[in-house]
Structures are given as structure tokens and as C-alpha cells.
Amino acid sequence: QKEVEQNSGPLSVPEGAIASLNCTYSDRGSQSFFWYRQYSGKSPELIMFIYSNGDKEDGRFTAQLNKASQYVSLLIRDSQPSDSATYLCKMGNQFYFGTGTSLTVIP
Amino acid sequence: DTGVSQNPRHKITKRGQNVTFRCDPISEHNRLYWYRQTLGQGPEFLTYFQNEAQLEKSRLLSDRFSAERPKGSFSTLEIQRTEQGDSAMYLCASRPTKGLAANTGELFFGEGSRLTVL
Numbered sequence: 001q002k003e004v005e006q007n008s009g010p011l012s013v014p015e016g017a018i019a020s021l022n023c024t025y026s027d028r029g030s031q032s033f034f035w036y037r038q039y040s041g042k043s044p045e046l047i048m049f050i051y052s053n054g055d056k057e058d059g060r061f062t063a064q065l066n067k068a069s070q071y072v073s074l075l076i077r078d079s080q081p082s083d084s085a086t087y088l089c090k091m092g093n094q095f096y097f098g099t100g101t102s103l104t105v106i107p
Numbered sequence: 108d109t110g111v112s113q114n115p116r117h118k119i120t121k122r123g124q125n126v127t128f129r130c131d132p133i134s135e136h137n138r139l140y141w142y143r144q145t146l147g148q149g150p151e152f153l154t155y156f157q158n159e160a161q162l163e164k165s166r167l168l169s170d171r172f173s174a175e176r177p178k179g180s181f182s183t184l185e186i187q188r189t190e191q192g193d194s195a196m197y198l199c200a201s202r203p204t205k206g207l208a209a210n211t212g213e214l215f216f217g218e219g220s221r222l223t224v225l
Contacts, residue, residue: 006149032212043198043216044150088149092212095140095163097149 006098014106019076021101023089032092033072039085079105111217113199119223120189127185128220132201139182142198150198189224196221
């Protein structure tokens, strides 16, 4: 069983819509979670991290963590074409990334 | 430029040849990671160093792969007797153990070294 599972993509949303990306994890001891964004041909870059149950908002991005259900999600409000990328989740105390979800925002 | 630096950026080689990639982490980042990434997949963990010590190595890392970090600064990843299945992007990342970024656990990635094995 993989440590981190991401919802299968690719995901396409129209510009202005909400994009929802999900990730489940197996290690109940994980305390922190990261969302990285990776543009095509580029390296991953951190966009959000979350430690506590509940929501964490940063601009158009909201990370949601539910430790009881062992999932973490990323919501992107008012999606823009520039959000088109692959989004990767990662547990903070592990080396492994999820397989990534490719998001395309259609103008 | 004080980011993670990787060289070469691109390498084309023939099957059976040896290749070596170099990673220079951000200064004072004592944790260094190597990942491999193929198209459509997330980064696949290869190995991890803290200073010069190689503390973790993926079971996926065959004995054709070896990594070193002799002085706790730059690191090299060598692939011997390359195979076509080794074609991938090899990513290096570093992380500090002090400061805010240490607390968040953020990894700082280089631009990667793309390997093509013919």
C-alpha cells in the first residue's frame, strides 16, 4: 500500500470554478502535510502546508486536513489558467510524494 | 543564485554507459534528497543524506545506483551500466535543520537533470 494516494486525474475545470484535489494517507502518526505545485518541465514548489485539523487559507488556496479520516485536500477558488499544473501531496515526516493530480483550467 | 544547483541539466547517453549527476544544495542545508521522476508520475524517492551520512535508501534503488556526499556539501548520483528504463528526470532537493523552513519541512528543489538513455 502506498503511503499517499491522490485522486486520479486529469482534472479539468473552467476558469473561475473551484478545483478540488484530494489525498489520503496511511500513516496515522503524520503531523504535517504539504501541497506542491509542479508546472510542466519544472521542479515542484511548495504552495501550502498544514499541521492542524481544519482549514488553512492562503489567498485562493485552502488546505483542509481531517486526521480522523486521514485525508487532506486542496481547494483552489476562482481557478485561473495559470493554475494549470500537477499538484503533489506529501506527508511531512515521510519521503514519499503522491502520484500527483494534473489540473487544467480551461479559459 | 543561491538555489539548489544541478548539473548537467541534460544528459543523453547510450545504453550501458555510466553517468554521474551533481547536486549543490543551498548553503547550510544539511539534508539532501535525490528523487527520480518519469512523465505523469510523482517524484520517486531514491535516497537521503544528513550531512555526509546516507541515512535512507529506497528499496527501488538498484545496485547500479550509488550516491555520495563526501564532505556534507555537494552530492553525486552515479548510474552504472545505464538502461533505457533509467531515462527520467533526476531531482535533487535540500532542506535546512534550522529556521522556519526547518520547522515546515519544506524541500527546496533544483531544476533537475534529465537523462535520456538511447
